[in-house]
Amino acid sequence: MRKSKFVSIYNDLSEKIHQKKIDAGALLPTENELCAQYQASRETIRKALAMLSRNGYIQKVQGKGSIVLDVSRQNFPISGLTSFRELAAHSKRQWTTNVHQVVLLKPDEHLKMVMNLQDGQTVWQVVRSRSTEGESVILDRDYLIQEVVPLLTADQCAHSLYDYIENELGLKIGFAKKEITVEPANEDDYHYLTMHEGTHVVVVRSLVYLENAQLFQYTESRHRADKFRFVDFARRDHM
Incomplete structure (x- = not known):
């Protein structure tokens, strides 16, 4: 079964957060920038961001963007x-x-x-x-x-x-x-x-x-x- 594209984007971003390629406290790229980066629709990007938010990787702040949370400890x-x-x-x-x-x-x-x-x-x-x-x-x-x-x-x-x-x-x-x-x-x-x-x-x-x-x-x-x-x-x- 082919993995949904938003899941692949979620996996890529969550792995970068785990590996500290994206630091805690930093802002993720905007939705438009992520669309271009992953060659995906806005709906697909929003699904990936929602999954990141649901699993504790980011906090969405209105007017500011998606802030990366600290996930450095193994839980x-x-x-x-x-x-x-x-x-x-x-x-x-x-x-x-x-x-x-x-x-x-x-x-x-x-x-x-x-x-x-x-x-x-x-x-x-x-x-x-x-x-x-x-x-x-x-x-x-x-x-x-x-x-x-x-x-x-x-x-x-x-x-x-x-x-x-x-x-x-x-x-x-x-x-x-x-x-x-x-x-x-x-x-x-x-x-x-x-x-x-x-x-x-x-x-x-x-x-x-x-x-x-x-x-x-x-x-x-x-x-x-x-x-x-x-x-x-x-x-x-x-x-």
Whole structure:
């Protein structure tokens, strides 16, 4: 699937901001200048700028332009719905995904309750860890309803689940409900993660829905607490 031009422009500008080719506090070129630079329509440029604003890269000031915000610190966003592969693409670190398990199973009673599953429904269980700088610091356990995702391979899980679901299966992912807690490390954390002296992990549990509001995924993502800062970028709605 061909990437929309405004997404390519967003990626280019956000990368320049990350690499400090455009300094925090500086003004982006005007819309007319960006149209000429990227050979794009004003509507396309405005979509790219809106995406930059929504993700905390710029602040639009009427009569002045788009001011670049400080994004120098590495953060793990808690809002939005972004795949790990997309987050890693903007990270200064090199990341590796290790797929430990891809199995089809009958859900237990807890999972049936969490995902509102009916008797006879089956789910894919995917266990992956994420490593950087020689240490495993994230453990992801995903459950996907087989009726929505009929087939799943380790290669697809190693690359990107969301890329496969959206670009291969042609489904549109809509939104997620998230819960964040700090919990004592369990047996799996000590087995899959490089824990050192840490005794607790930050756990992000997500229910992910398609655009038509159909639940298709439950994820438990466990993070080594000393490696991440969980942030949100909020804008006040002016009524």
